[in-house]
Amino acid sequence: MFGLIGHLTSLSHAREVAKELGYDEYAEQDLDFWCVAPPQIVEDISVKSITGKTIVGKYVESCFLPEMLLTKKFKAATRKILNAMAHAQKNGINITALGGFSSIIFENFNLMEMRQVRNIQLEIERFTTGNTHTAYIICRQVEAAAQKYGIPLSQATVTVCGATGDIGSAVCRWLHARTGVLDIILVARNQERLRSLRTSLGRGRIMTIEEALPQSDIVVWVASMAKGMEIRPEMLKQPCILIDGGYPKNLANTVQIPDVHVINGGMVEHALDIDWKIMKWVSRCAPSRQLFACFAESMLLEFEGWYTNFSWGRNQITIEKMEQIGAVSVKHGFKPLVS
Numbered sequence: 263m264f265g266l267i268g269h270l271t272s273l274s275h276a277r278e279v280a281k282e283l284g285y286d287e288y289a290e291q292d293l294d295f296w297c298v299a300p301p302q303i304v305e306d307i308s309v310k311s312i313t314g315k316t317i318v319g320k321y322v323e324s325c326f327l328p329e330m331l332l333t334k335k336f337k338a339a340t341r342k343i344l345n346a347m348a349h350a351q352k353n354g355i356n357i358t359a360l361g362g363f364s365s366i367i368f369e370n371f372n373l374m375e376m377r378q379v380r381n382i383q384l385e386i387e388r389f390t391t392g393n394t395h396t397a398y399i400i401c402r403q404v405e406a407a408a409q410k411y412g413i414p415l416s417q418a419t420v421t422v423c424g425a426t427g428d429i430g431s432a433v434c435r436w437l438h439a440r441t442g443v444l445d446i447i448l449v450a451r452n453q454e455r456l457r458s459l460r461t462s463l464g465r466g467r468i469m470t471i472e473e474a475l476p477q478s479d480i481v482v483w484v485a486s487m488a489k490g491m492e493i494r495p496e497m498l499k500q501p502c503i504l505i506d507g508g509y510p511k512n513l514a515n516t517v518q519i520p521d522v523h524v525i526n527g528g529m530v531e532h533a534l535d536i537d538w539k540i541m542k543w544v545s546r547c548a549p550s551r552q553l554f555a556c557f558a559e560s561m562l563l564e565f566e567g568w569y570t571n572f573s574w575g576r577n578q579i580t581i582e583k584m585e586q587i588g589a590v591s592v593k594h595g596f597k598p599l600v601s
């Protein structure tokens with residue numbers, strides 16, 4: 263059985279979804295209530311592969327909200343993730359993806375040191391960040407969108423915002439080794455990590471986002487920001503492609519310029535319908551076949567019986583592992599969304 267740990271994008275979003283689900287006692291509450299609310303399994307899911315195999319899983323709502331980080335309620339945020347993981351393990355789930363901010367909180371707050379959750383010792387091999395599949399899908403989206411919109415990668419400047427992150431660094435490695443891209447611009451805040459990435463890649467120009475945007479044909483946005491991405495559309499080159507890989511996604515609403523093509527980054531489409539409601543709740547508008555690549559990673563591990571923390575730690579994603587998960591992604595009927 264696979265699991266998906268997810269969360270909603272804001273307090274108002276959480277109240278809205280709680281009402282829809284019939285959790286009236288949650289729908290009227292403020293942030294303090296959500297800080298103490300326990301995790302809930304809110305949906306049982308079954309997914310069929312194009313190979314014919316069917317697997318079952320559960321969606322675990324952690325009740326974490328990004329406002330907990332914005333208001334510095336760090337203890338509540340970390341408890342949400344640990345409790346959701348313990349809940350998944352207690353319910354016998356073999357492999358669970360840590361969606362949205364779950365894996366970032368796990369890493370940033372060093373939760374590896376806090377694996378004893380009441381009477382449960384978390385078994386880390388039961389969890390995956392899903393970042394290898396996400397990075398693979400984003401790279402495929404870059405390649406497909408470049409072709410679709412007539413921007414050859416051999417002549418393109420690609421900016422990766424969040425380049426030193428787990429997903430961003432993997433995307434940079436793939437772009438360099440697999441695509442023949444002309445130029446890569448690296449954007450993040452910590453300059454030391456940027457320099458170290460540039461050294462390991464052997465290329466890449468380090469810039470601020472303001473310097474990078476006017477010269478970028480393609481922008482891959484994989485920065486971790488609790489409020490989503492803020493961008494001044496007038497700074498963008500036209501034409502250009504924006505791959506919005508962050509969570510929450512808000513670029514399609516904020517950037518509406520005819521020659522700027524916004525792609526829902528890190529999203530896949532399954533070949534067959536999935537009978538579930540969670541993607542509608544979590545991302546508001548995704549049709550039943552569309553889902554986050556990190557969620558799909560736990561499904562792929564379940565399909566293949568690879569009960570291991572396939573994606574774990576920071577900046578460990580290799581091109582070989584991206585190709586490995588990419589091959590089973592294709593085999594089971596997932597493909598990158600290019601819209």
Ligand code: NDP
Nearest residue numbers: 424426427428429450451452485486508509528554555556
């Ligand atoms: P990491 O925490 O590993 O990396 C975040 C990166 O963003 C770092 O390079 C960080 O560098 C940079 N960053 C953070 N804040 C800013 C800022 N204000 N300006 C510029 N750079 C910034 O995160 P992940 O790689 O694990 O995840 C990246 C994003 O992808 C997240 O939004 C996450 O929610 C989303 N995601 C989407 C998935 C999907 O299935 N679609 C799956 C998993 C994650 P520095 O701190 O030095 O600025």
